[in-house]
Amino acid sequence: MAMTSYPADSPSPPELPLQPICRDVLMEKYAQEGEHGIDDIHRRVARALAQAEKPGERETWAARFLQALRDGFLPAGRIQAAAGTTLAATLINCFVQPVGDSIIGNDEGYPGIYIALAEAAETMRMGGGVGYDFSRIRPHGAWVAGTRSSASGPVPFMRVFDCSCRTVESAGARRGAQMAVLRCDHPDIEAFIGAKDDGELSNFNLSVALTDAFMLAVLDDREVELVHRAEPGPRIRSAQQHRREDGLWVYGRRPAKALWDRIMRSAHAHGEPGVLFLDRINADNNLYSCETLAAANPCGEQPLPPYGSCCLGSIDLTRFVRDPFEPGARFDDDAFSRLAALAVRMLDNVLDITAWPLERQGREALLKRRIGLGFTGLGDALVMLNLRYDEPQGRATAQRIARTLRDAAYAASCALARERGAFPLFDAGTYLGWGTFASRLSEPMKMRIRAWGMRNSHLLSIAPTGTISLAFADNASNGIEPAFAWSCTRRKRLPEGGTREYEVEDHALRLYRQRRGERAALGPAFVTALQMSAKAHVDMVAAVAPYIDAAISKTVNVPVDCAYEDFEELYMQAWQLGLKGLAAYRSGSAAQGSVLEVRTRPACSGCAAPVAAA
Template sequence: MNAPEPPSDALPAQEVSLDVLREKYARGDERTIEDVQRRIARALAALEPAPQRADHERRFLWAQQQGFVPAGRIASSAGLGLSATLINCFVQPVGDSISGASFGLPGIYTALSEAAETMRRGGGVGYDFSAIRPLDSKVAGTASRASGPVSYMEVFDASCRTVESAGARRGAQMGVLHIDHPDIERFIAAKDTGRLTNFNISVGVSDAFMRAVEADEAFALVHAAEPGDETLAAGGRRREDGLWVYRTVRARELWERIMVSTYDHAEPGVLFVDRMNAENNLWYAEELRATNPCGEQPLPPYGCCDLGSLNLTAFVHDAFTPEAHLDFERMRDVATTAVRMLDLVLDATQWPLPQQAAEARAKRRIGLGFLGLGSALAMLGLRYDADEGRAVAARIASALRDAAYAASIELAREKGAFPLFDADNYLRGQFIERLPQPLRDGIRAHGIRNSHLLSIAPTGTISLAFADNASNGIEPPYSWTYQRRKRTADGGTRSYEVADHAWRLYRQQHGDAALPPSFVTALEMRALDHLRMVEAVQPFIDTAISKTVNVPEDYPYDDFRDLYLEAWRAGLKGLATYRPNAVLGSVLSTTPVASPAMTAAAPPSPDDDPLRKRFEHRPLGELESSTSKIEYSTQEGRKTVYLTVSFLRAEGIWEGRQVTVERPFEFFMPANQRTGGHQWITASMRLLSMVARAGGPIARALADMREVVWEKGPVRCGHIVREDGVRVPVYHDSEVAAIAFMLQRMLIRRGFLDQQGNQVPVGELARRFERRTQDGAPDPQLQPGEAPAEPLPIMNGAKCPECGALALRKVDGCSRCESCHYVGECG
């Protein structure tokens, strides 16, 4: 075993790294990175033969100290005796029947139960929903019509949201529908109205479809289920292969719908399923139709991704000098040990389902990758978007591939090959045929322990906790520094700087000197340069790469629309993009004002818009959110919480004239504030949000909440100001009533309720909105002694579990809050 090599330039730990380590990974009395690393090493070495355990434990600790970073589930749970899984993500099958099984696939509600159990144990889940019959197709057994896959995805979405609330890890799902499914347009537009907030979605695209796009040909949408009578009357027919043709579309027009939606909403992503299967090492034993939630692992039904990464910045010597270089020999040594550790994880983990355990034992898939590529290239003096940077990245991936495959061959000699190994078929795989001949000879002679070995995953939180915020996975840094805001124990906030590892090291060495040209961020390069990096690395990765092509908000659509076509031509397995814009990431997206780029999108159904119950309208712009800090006292002591109300502006015709009104659209109170009643908090806010979105009586709902009584005595919260200016404290019969009172005050100040908490008529709402939006106009609902509210920031992302702001977006495979800069667990 090589002795640990101390870094030439030690950097003190960033506060963000310590925060994330202690919040997500350190357990019990663990306080440092080494504490967690020792636990992982000890847990995995315990599975080795007794005489060798001590040596393996030392070796496993050494590998982590040298730059191997196991994935988040391993770091958070290994060696703790929990029933949680050590596996980040799975793919679960979904059939067409309601229960039971069909064509070897579990029924929808069986699959729902299996997915819930998987997420309860900490795993994210991907699904292919293509087996579910299309909307309005015949259901012979009940003489009824089908509701289609998108409706059932909403059931899975709700289940994920419910399971998520029971644990600290946010649920993650990937929903896939294949391009020839008759409901594909509905799927493409599924997230436009703010639904499916717990899903990433991707379209599974075939080579045949892409060739039809290139040739501008017709493309058939087909399914095994018989269409309804209307579809049959419109020309639906059964083909010779037994599939029903529902209708024919222009391939290029369908592709344009995907591109428009991706440009506007960053979804759906695209999976090139034929390329995934052609490059699959187990092409002879399985079919791949879906991926895990972040897309770095195409997996069969019940397949899993057992992940870990090498921190490339740990292998850079003489950074920022002409002698800067990467220590490939030490990297290969660490990779060898990392393969052994990940193979042991498959035996150490608790499996949520027996089918997952059987699948893993039969194939022993692992996914070793790297993190910190963008930071490491900057340290080497190479630009991420230059040929030289791509050449080094390809050399890294090639060295990692060869070391990993050599290690797995040696493991096969020691412990045996994976059970489904078939030498002749395995060696005929397209990826395996590209291996150096000595590795192919070794596989022929000894077999191989793991069917797949390589994957490049998003690594946001483990990069923060264990790699001094080296860049995420294969990504370039999104920015070199940013400010993170964090809540304090007393309910306030504080800010501190978060910096990229390469930036910190350069500042340590060179002070305030200008950054050299190698410091290039994601938005400072062409979109095509992002794609070219994946193209350079993918030939050496046997599964896939989670990569987001980041483009600025003003990136031209005409340039954007060809990215995915170019990715297919380059032989990639999939792609995702991110373009910041006014509607991206919004949990409650409204339909934006039409633009040329959006004209191909399907119009929303009137039934999707509950505000039509009030008056005809069209939504305007973004949601605005108002957040208030609330302090109140109970017998249990003083408490501080935050309440957020999001408002929707709508324009329409009322009593013969065009008006604009504003009404509440969602209520939110972070449930992790631990007020002692976080379950009722979550339930109450969700119910109020449902009432708001349905155009229901918010005033009555809040009045009913104020009638709730508990046995713990009065709650003091807020005050009213008498006509003589005296502030009188207000007492409530319960904590629920106190929260309702404060929500009422927020809506009164906003002008939605009158002083008594009653609903303001639509005509008056329009007049108040007009007055309030005029420059210098006083707020008509201010009480005596109250100060005008500060300008309200516009927040239009998902809800942040840290600060509650509607500013959580998916960037580079990880959830990041643009308000407090919280980073959620990736993958």
């Protein structure tokens, strides 16, 4: 059987047999013609990223980049699949595209709806997922000046975008991904909340953008105004409707608690919509002075401005646990910091070698040079350190790892600015101004930033890493998540249609069994997502979030019998803790079908808990 193979001097796990699903995902999604395994892909990607270096130094950097990939840096899927190939594909995973209120014109710098549709189609054709804020589209029934017709509202136009996503085949046969965002004070917010109740919009994730004013109104049991800049028109004019001093038209008023309850009951029933806390997102933004963030990429880990993009990569934390499962198990901070610094350079290089679906996306990216370095395998790494994910010591260790990542990444970007120049919109006064993420850095780091600048406006993002963790990390736990189950049945879509089921095991369990034997009892650190409280999931995000400048993609898994009141409280706690958003999912609820299925099977002899099959 094929083996995962690493050089002897890298921070690597012992060799483990390559699981069939890991092999098939690797070869189907990432390997190109003539490539037969992980190291072939690593060599291609390393050579491609080195092309951004000076000509005489490319071989040296290619060798260093190759070692970084072998040591556990996992660039995002588009980089792994397309770097160094002739594919007409972007290396950037996700974008946010603006949508204006006109049909084909230009709405104060925002492209009309069908222009935005064409731009999104081109972005998806080249492999990028897209997030949109549909809040500029006038509500259903509003007056359309110069016509005898009234507006359709955002939701019918979302159906057009959904159909386009389903129709356009992206580069590398990647399924399209979209995020739709609507502000909580848009007059059509209730139609948006229920837009997927009948199974429509299957190519969208939905998120409601909540403001602090709305959340305070919920707590105080006050009404909120539903507003838009478009005039309602005579057919739906009522006594409540008037034009405010800020130019917005008031369409009506609703009790904030009633809207909140509508959002929460929909999320409780089928996992959507998620929520984005807009004011927190913008207050933390290093570039608050020159951009406003109103939407996020499809998985929510990157709030982005119009035409913004996220250049992503993750570090496999399991590769830095020394003496795993032993009483003296420890995390190698120094090796982790060194790899993080090199990963920043690699992601910065991606911005200079990638193809951009749209010229405006490229201009936006190179003005700010956003990247999103994060980690994967947190749940497994904690198990290997004998720490429970849902206990204070586990959260403290995760927080220390995130702080180490932040410090290494910001130091590396500052050093790159000294070597290559700061991003063009860098201004030390506003970048380090009160309230920004960067203002919380250490004073020595801020002194260096004032002296040399920053190469990248943003550096940190924790993304979901489903298929790259499968293909390159032996099914290590996904992103910031704990393991969903130690062993499971996973359904995989086949290129020719249909699905195939695979038995797959979590990396930490496989490593434990290799070291301790098949019959060894599992220790108390082996806790899965559904064996811990929902609050423990939120608490982990709260522990890590202060050290992540973009955002964190995290699904709070809760049991199907979670009471509505407890479920609702999770979202309120998330806002009160200063998080940037939240999505919770009741396993076994009426949410969209999962690729993982848990089936209880007989426990191993001597195991502390049953082994679940997913």
